[in-house]
Amino acid sequence: MRRLCALTLLLAVACAPLAAAPLHVDKVAPGVYVHIGQHKDVDDGYNGDIANIGFIVGDDAVAVIDTGGSYATGMALKEALRTVTQLPIRYVINTHGHPDHVFGNAAFVRADGAGQAPQLIGHARLPRALALRRDGYLRNLKKQLGDGAEKSDLIAPTLTVQDRLTLDLGHRTLELTAWPDAHTDTDVTVFDSATGTLWTGDLLFIDRTPAVDGNVNGWLAATRQLKQLPAAMVVPGHGPVTRDKNLALDRQAAYLSTLVRDVREGIRRGDDMTATMTTAAASERGRWQLFDAVNRRNVNLLYPRLEWE
Amino acid sequence: MLAASACPIAATAQAVADPWPALQTSLFPGKKLEPAPFIHVTAPTRAASGDQVPFAFAIDHPMTANNYIKSVTLLVDANPVPLAAVFHFAPESGKAEISTRIRFDTDSPVHVVAESSDGKLYVTAVTVKASGGCGGSVSGDDPAVMAAAGKMKMALGAPLRVGAINKARLLIRHPMYTGLQRNLTTNGFRPAYFIQKVAVSYNGKPVMVADTSIGISENPTLEFGFVPDGPGALTAVLEDNTGATYRQSIDVGG
Numbered sequence: 020m021r022r023l024c025a026l027t028l029l030l031a032v033a034c035a036p037l038a039a040a041p042l043h044v045d046k047v048a049p050g051v052y053v054h055i056g057q058h059k060d061v062d063d064g065y066n067g068d069i070a071n072i073g074f075i076v077g078d079d080a081v082a083v084i085d086t087g088g089s090y091a092t093g094m095a096l097k098e099a100l101r102t103v104t105q106l107p108i109r110y111v112i113n114t115h116g117h118p119d120h121v122f123g124n125a126a127f128v129r130a131d132g133a134g135q136a137p138q139l140i141g142h143a144r145l146p147r148a149l150a151l152r153r154d155g156y157l158r159n160l161k162k163q164l165g166d167g168a169e170k171s172d173l174i175a176p177t178l179t180v181q182d183r184l185t186l187d188l189g190h191r192t193l194e195l196t197a198w199p200d201a202h203t204d205t206d207v208t209v210f211d212s213a214t215g216t217l218w219t220g221d222l223l224f225i226d227r228t229p230a231v232d233g234n235v236n237g238w239l240a241a242t243r244q245l246k247q248l249p250a251a252m253v254v255p256g257h258g259p260v261t262r263d264k265n266l267a268l269d270r271q272a273a274y275l276s277t278l279v280r281d282v283r284e285g286i287r288r289g290d291d292m293t294a295t296m297t298t299a300a301a302s303e304r305g306r307w308q309l310f311d312a313v314n315r316r317n318v319n320l321l322y323p324r325l326e327w328e
Numbered sequence: 329m330l331a332a333s334a335c336p337i338a339a340t341a342q343a344v345a346d347p348w349p350a351l352q353t354s355l356f357p358g359k360k361l362e363p364a365p366f367i368h369v370t371a372p373t374r375a376a377s378g379d380q381v382p383f384a385f386a387i388d389h390p391m392t393a394n395n396y397i398k399s400v401t402l403l404v405d406a407n408p409v410p411l412a413a414v415f416h417f418a419p420e421s422g423k424a425e426i427s428t429r430i431r432f433d434t435d436s437p438v439h440v441v442a443e444s445s446d447g448k449l450y451v452t453a454v455t456v457k458a459s460g461g462c463g464g465s466v467s468g469d470d471p472a473v474m475a476a477a478g479k480m481k482m483a484l485g486a487p488l489r490v491g492a493i494n495k496a497r498l499l500i501r502h503p504m505y506t507g508l509q510r511n512l513t514t515n516g517f518r519p520a521y522f523i524q525k526v527a528v529s530y531n532g533k534p535v536m537v538a539d540t541s542i543g544i545s546e547n548p549t550l551e552f553g554f555v556p557d558g559p560g561a562l563t564a565v566l567e568d569n570t571g572a573t574y575r576q577s578i579d580v581g582g
Contacts (some may be wrong), residue, residue, distance in 0.1 A: 062374065151514055254512075289485055291427065291551075293372070295380045312376075319376035323429070323547055326499060 027189065037093060041098035042068075046261050048214035050076040052097060052103060054088075056119070056257060058227050058308045062105020065163045067092045067171075070221075074100050075211055076190020080109035083217050084209055084254075085138070086123030089160070090170035097131065099308040107134040110186055112195065113141040113176065114220025114256065115203045116148040117158045117232070124174040140184070141176035142197045142205035149173045180207055198222065200234040201241040202256075208245075208325060217252030217264070225267045226260025228274070228313035231320055235279050242272045251286055274303045278314070282321045283328070292322040346438065347405045348453075355401065355451060364450030367440055371456050375432060375518060379456035384427035385488050387450075391417070396480045397424035399443045401518070404543055406436035408508060414541025420535050423492035427551035431506075431543050432458030476501045477521075478574035482564055484518055485551075488581030493553045496526065498564055500549070506542040525567040531560035531574065556581065 025034040059065055067089030071250040074083045074096070081104060086093040091297050100108070101162040111127045114120060130136045142148075153173050160168045160258050178184075178198040191213050198206040202221045209218040221230070222241055231238070278300040285295035296318045304310050338532045342348045352361065370384040389397050398417050402412045412431075424442065442450045479501035484494055498519070500523060506519030526538040526548075535554035559581035566574040 051333065153509065154391050154510075214493060233361040280491060292380075293370070293431070296376070319380055323549075324544070326549070327547065 022246050025058075031057075036107065039095040039098050041102055041178075042072075042087075042092070042095040043104070044073060044096075044099045045260075046235055047254070048211075048216050049218050049223055050253075051211060051214055052076070052099070053254050053260055054087075054099065055259065058257070059306070060309050060312045062117070063202070063310060067119070067122065067160075067164055067298055069289075070117075071256055071258075071260075072120070072123070073218075074103075074255065075188065075191070075193065075209075075216075076104050076106060077191035079106065079187075079189025081106050082109055082110040082112060082186060082188055082193055082209075083127060084112045085120040085220070086111060087125060088119040088122050089164060089167060090123060090125045090172070091167060093126030096123060097126055101131075105132070108137045109135045109188065112193075112207065112209055113139070113205075114207050114209070114222075115142065116173075116205045117203065117221065118160060120220070120256070121170075122156075122160060122171040123150070124184070125170055125172040125177050128174055138178045139174060139176045140178045140180065140186075140195070140207075143179040143181045145179065145205040146175040148203070149175050153325065156289075163169045174221070191205075198241050201238040202229075202231075203233040206233075206241070207221060210248075210250070215249065215256060217245075217248060217250035218254045219245065219256060221256030223255040223267060224255065224271055224286060225255045226262060226308050227295050228307040228310045229259040229271055230313050231275075231278075231317040235259060235275055235321065239275055240270055243273070257317050258303075270306065274300060274307065277303050278317055279321065279325070282318055282325050286322065286326055292318065295322055329385055336481055345382050347410065348437065351403060351405060351439070353564055355403075356555060359449050359544045361441060361449045361451040364442065364452050367442055367452040368448060369438070369440055369452060369454050370427075371438065371454050371520070373455070373457060375456055378432040380429045380433075381432055381458055383430045383456075384551075385425065387419065387424040389424065389442070389444065391419050391422060391443060392505070393419050396421075397442050398445050400424055400426070401439075401441040401443075402430070402543075403439040403441070404430060404432060404436050405439065407431065407433045407543055409506075409542050411541055413541060414539045415540075416537040418534055420530065422553040422555040425553050426536075426538075427549075429549055431545055434458065453505070459481070460514070468537070471535050472538040473503045478502065478568070478572065480564060480566070480574065480576040481577050482562065482576055484562075484580055486560065488556060490558055490581065493555055494580075495553055496562060497552060498550045498552075498565060499547070500526070501547055502566075504542060504544060504546045504548065508542075510539040517540070520569060522569055523566050523567060524569045525565075526550060527565050527567075528552065528554075529565075530554050530556055531558075 042054045044054045056069040072085040184195040186193040193212040281299035296315045366388040370387045375381040400415045402409045437455045439453045481499040505521040509518045511518040528536045535553040563577040
């Protein structure tokens with residue numbers, strides 16, 4: 020009998036799915052755990068671990084907020100979660116559809132242990148956005164991560180947010196808000212009323228240069244609205260957790276409005292896109308990380324759009 | 329984070345053979361292509377977005393009545409449709425010179441092949457790194473996109489100078505659907521819909537004609553030169569692959 024037990028134990032260890040080293044998470048408030056992603060560019064040393072991801076623990080269940088840029092990152096987040104609690108993961112929330120936030124969904128599609136598989140939750144437009152970008156995102160990920168992309172997949176939400184949604188974790192509710200076209204057209208924020216913690220997803224970048232995709236004017240409008248929300252603490256999509264939400268939002272608004280103004284000015288002067296890439300928002304350069312790469316991409320996206328204003 | 333470059337084509341093999349020898353054989357059979365340092369190319373080594381990659385060439389070559397560059401072929405080797413455009417020039421162009429934006433499905437060499445009026449072929453190549461952007465995510469509002477297709481803005485960069493090379497810029501509103509982008513409702517592909525010809529003339533004489541394909545970015549832009557013999561009308565006529573035509577004319581220097 021003892022031998023059998025030893026054998027079972029051995030097998031269990033050998034067969035344990037991906038004994039990934041748990042991600043480092045910080046407890047930023049009671050029951051609120053965040054892993055801070057690294058500021059690496061997607062074209063330079065990308066490792067699938069650049070976004071802030073984490074989880075919130077209630078009395079009955081856990082909600083994961085964003086899953087990272089690969090299956091491996093998602094698994095490592097799950098390992099970290101399991102060092103904190105054995106409660107079931109009831110919800111996996113995607114704050115938007117960008118690959119650095121969603122590819123880890125694949126690590127959460129099945130229930131670990133007893134209970135049901137988690138519900139995947141995202142913006143009402145997220146299923147369509149993921150379907151449209153699926154092939155390109157997968158191909159890019161393989162190019163960026165090679166074998167590290169293994170098992171990563173874009174898994175669409177099973178429950179979507181049109182406007183607002185309240186989730187119950189047991190004596191703890193999360194308020195989800197779906198936003199109009201801003202950083203992307205699939206932005207969702209999460210507010211934990213127990214601690215006053217607001218997860219903005221990529222509606223807020225701190226330190227890392229904000230990356231434009233959706234609608235810059237919509238993003239500026241969302242930035243203004245976010246300033247009105249009460250929040251004791253904010254977890255941004257990239258960069259450190261802050262208690263000074265409005266300072267961070269103001270900095271982001273300064274970058275975005277400077278960028279738009281300078282691209283318009285470049286077009287008006289007759290500067291071409293390449294020239295505008297080096298001049299637009301140059302005054303903001305010292306304030307942001309990865310500025311050169313991200314700002315060029317932003318101009319590349321905005322210039323052709325603003326030409327037709 | 330991560331800029332949006334959706335590549336609607338299914339993932340293809342990573343390492344493929346160099347497509348250039350076969351392209352050269354099929355497009356320029358039996359011809360010798362002479363390396364040409366006088367073809368100057370401006371392109372990023374690493375593009376910020378594969379959807380809209382700024383690309384320009386300028387060819388230092390006489391443009392006289394009996395010795396000029398008559399056409400320039402632009403090939404993005406690794407694209408599903410490598411032939412992005414063929415530009416046709418005349419002595420009235422002043423210089424075989426174009427600035428535009430093109431699509432890259434993946435990292436690729438670009439070959440610029442110029443043919444002179446005596447039939448000689450010249451070539452130069454550059455390589456551009458671009459993260460999968462072979463056509464954008466096409467999430468735009470279809471009816472609005474279709475209604476705007478064919479709209480143009482054309483302007484000179486500076487007041488007209490008679491007898492000298494003047495630069496004109498033509499902006500075209502058009503989705504340039506590749507035929508390789510997914511249509512989510514049918515689960516098939518959105519049909520190709522693109523500008524296939526841009527013909528610009530000055531006072532009735534052609535100065536730049538481009539046979540364009542899906543390798544040209546959405547909302548195409550073309551900057552080109554022309555030498556006016558006096559004040560007159562610069563006219564652009566577009567033709568798309570459904571046969572629809574669009575025309576715009578501006579009076580300059582009058």
